[in-house]
Amino acid sequence: MNSHNDIWQYSLHLVTRRSHSEKELQQKLECKGYSCDAIEKALRRLKEYGYIDDIKLANHLFYKYVETHKYSTKQIFYKLKLRGLQDRVLLEIAKDFDDVEEWKSALKIITARFKSLDTTSKEKIYRYLSSRGFSATNIHKALQTFYYSDK
Structure with missing residues (x-):
């Protein structure tokens, strides 16, 4: 189960269905029983190929939620934190928001x-x-x- 090809294929399967944060992917891979070393390698490779990018994901989701005009800034940040995005990424986005x-x-x-x-x-x-x-x-x-x- 811990073969590099298996974890890579499963990771690709996950990111092709929807965008994931690094933390979300890590949690899903851990739940599947992959080793920490294999997970780290897969995440590194996904980042290199540009399949996961927390900053890009946070920007996309933040402005998607803003455009709906249904949520306060606090609610949006809470939703993004639930997706595993870090505070430093959220603060970077917030500085441009009025x-x-x-x-x-x-x-x-x-x-x-x-x-x-x-x-x-x-x-x-x-x-x-x-x-x-x-x-x-x-x-x-x-x-x-x-x-x-x-x-």
């Missing part, structure tokens, strides 16, 4: 989920967005925009 996209996401969620706006629903909206990681500033901006566009 709050405008997060504000747009909050506004889109408000307009999709809440039809009318009164005092009770403002508090409900605030709690809802806050529990999903949106900043108070962005929630406030989105509420103001929604309130004034509703009149």
